[in-house]
Amino acid sequence: MKKLVVISGKGGTGKTSVxxxxxxxxxxxxxxxxxxxxxxxxxxxxxxIRERHDFTSGHQAVIRQQDCNGCGTCSEVCRFEAVxxxxxxxxxxxxxxxxxxxxxxxxxxxxxxxxxxxxxxxLCGEWMVSETRCGPMVHARLGIAAENSGKLVSIxxxxxxxxxxxxxxxxxxxxxPPGIGCPVIASLTGATLVLVVTEPxxxxxxxxxxxxxxxRHFNMPAAVCVNKWDINPEMTERIENMAxxxxxxxxxxxxxxxxxxxxxxxxxxxxxxxxxxxxDIQHIWKQLGL
Amino acid sequence: MILAIASGKGGTGKTTLxxxxxxxxxxxxxxxxxxxxEPNGQLxxxxxxxxxxxxxxxxxxxxxxxxxxxxxxxxxxxxxxxxSFGAKALVFAEMCHGCGGCAKVCPQKAIREIPKRxxxxxxxxxxxxxxxxxxxxxxxxxxxPLIRAVKECxxxxxxxxxxxxxxxSCPVIVTIRGADFVLLVTEPTPFGLHDLKLAVDMVRELxxxxxxxVNRVGSGDDRVHVYCxxxxxxxxAxxxxxxxxxxxxxxxxxxxxxxxxxxDLFADLAKKLLKAGNGGGG
Numbered sequence: 001m002k003k004l005v006v007i008s009g010k011g012g013t014g015k016t017s018v019x020x021x022x023x024x025x026x027x028x029x030x031x032x033x034x035x036x037x038x039x040x041x042x043x044x045x046x047x048x049i050r051e052r053h054d055f056t057s058g059h060q061a062v063i064r065q066q067d068c069n070g071c072g073t074c075s076e077v078c079r080f081e082a083v084x085x086x087x088x089x090x091x092x093x094x095x096x097x098x099x100x101x102x103x104x105x106x107x108x109x110x111x112x113x114x115x116x117x118x119x120x121x122x123l124c125g126e127w128m129v130s131e132t133r134c135g136p137m138v139h140a141r142l143g144i145a146a147e148n149s150g151k152l153v154s155i156x157x158x159x160x161x162x163x164x165x166x167x168x169x170x171x172x173x174x175x176x177p178p179g180i181g182c183p184v185i186a187s188l189t190g191a192t193l194v195l196v197v198t199e200p201x202x203x204x205x206x207x208x209x210x211x212x213x214x215x216r217h218f219n220m221p222a223a224v225c226v227n228k229w230d231i232n233p234e235m236t237e238r239i240e241n242m243a244x245x246x247x248x249x250x251x252x253x254x255x256x257x258x259x260x261x262x263x264x265x266x267x268x269x270x271x272x273x274x275x276x277x278x279x280d281i282q283h284i285w286k287q288l289g290l
Numbered sequence: 291m292i293l294a295i296a297s298g299k300g301g302t303g304k305t306t307l308x309x310x311x312x313x314x315x316x317x318x319x320x321x322x323x324x325x326x327x328e329p330n331g332q333l334x335x336x337x338x339x340x341x342x343x344x345x346x347x348x349x350x351x352x353x354x355x356x357x358x359x360x361x362x363x364x365x366x367x368x369x370x371x372x373x374s375f376g377a378k379a380l381v382f383a384e385m386c387h388g389c390g391g392c393a394k395v396c397p398q399k400a401i402r403e404i405p406k407r408x409x410x411x412x413x414x415x416x417x418x419x420x421x422x423x424x425x426x427x428x429x430x431x432x433x434x435p436l437i438r439a440v441k442e443c444x445x446x447x448x449x450x451x452x453x454x455x456x457x458x459s460c461p462v463i464v465t466i467r468g469a470d471f472v473l474l475v476t477e478p479t480p481f482g483l484h485d486l487k488l489a490v491d492m493v494r495e496l497x498x499x500x501x502x503x504v505n506r507v508g509s510g511d512d513r514v515h516v517y518c519x520x521x522x523x524x525x526x527a528x529x530x531x532x533x534x535x536x537x538x539x540x541x542x543x544x545x546x547x548x549x550x551x552x553x554d555l556f557a558d559l560a561k562k563l564l565k566a567g568n569g570g571g572g
Contacts, residue, residue, distance in 0.1 A: 036459075104368055105389030110394075179455060181430070
């Protein structure tokens, strides 16, 4: 079984449009949307949800106000600026935890002399297994202002692999998150190939360099395609040269095509339309040899 | 005034807006590039790096001569960054959040904290703009501590624009926390609207006043406008879908310089934001 992870470094270069097209072109794929922060693949693939699971991750410190004597130890030991000093109505000092800033380390819980801090599990989102017209899909929703997207990405990735093995499917198509940090690293584990979708801009070039360095760091073979290449043909060439000399395969170019947005409006993958750039995407898919 | 620019969806034009708006304010200000995984602000604001400061987080180091393999550190650590299964404690520094708990709970005082590099903060000057860029080292997972380090460089006496990373999770929250106003940049497409809704939920949760900028108007339909009207979210600017903007951006040019006809658009937005920042609305 093969696993293709589509990433980009820079956001908004067309990862999801490309990944949705690959889901259509692939034979018996499992699809995983690992961009759990801002998941969009479901807007194209119209999943029918089969299973829903809560995503609980880590804990959250909560100070019981009736037991807090205002000593301030929690505030001294917290490294995440998550403890706020408050005045009670009678003027006495008390402390509260900002749930958004709390990283759930438990240091305040352990060192509160009054044992006045609870540490319940926190619900951080949900993940789902669905049916789509292309095959099964695993996707997720991170809770509002929640943490630990890397862990949620790992769950989506593992579940996709489990389904692929159970149903004997040949390829997993992963729509990855932007950036190079924790969620991206979590999505790369076990990849056969990383495809970086970039754009011919100074930002695209800069971010591609970093994301290719990340792929090298984890010893993963990488391929590159330049989306909207004709916005700046010289930059496209520069990017392809840079990518080639850093060991990445050049998988092809996708032209600037307004029909890509039009396909999105119709909730279809680009390759399900008659857009001129369809042949570009088909060519890239063949080049990947999956 | 601290203004944060965020988006939910990536590639909607946060950096474009940040650098052009910084120019349009026409006064000394700071621009903090908090997209530390992929910082791009410096590509549009030339200027030599004045200072580069290394950012570290504290990670545990175990003195094996003192460790008696009791396992207390491993039981305490919420991130599985230190483990000891009946043997000397082993540290997985890349998982460590730097909370300091293991060193505090170790009964043998066998753990001390040592700094581990995660990236740098660069400071440069481009005309009136002080640009502070956070740059996460490749292979490092933890963006939030680096973003906090960038924000610690903020001079409270000078207005600031914070360019946030895409998404709605920890790195974005760390960036926009403490901002006076958030601009959410989106595009008039299904992806743009879906991710805008997530971003709106996020800023509402944090109770920060906000407004929307719609980029590439004309590329999609009116679904973002309809949503904003229904939710009473002010649209503060609309940038048309203009291939020349994409081309100028691709070369690293500022729109306000390459296409002067757009100067008023950014100047008007700057005026509205100053008004909102002074309690005049938003």
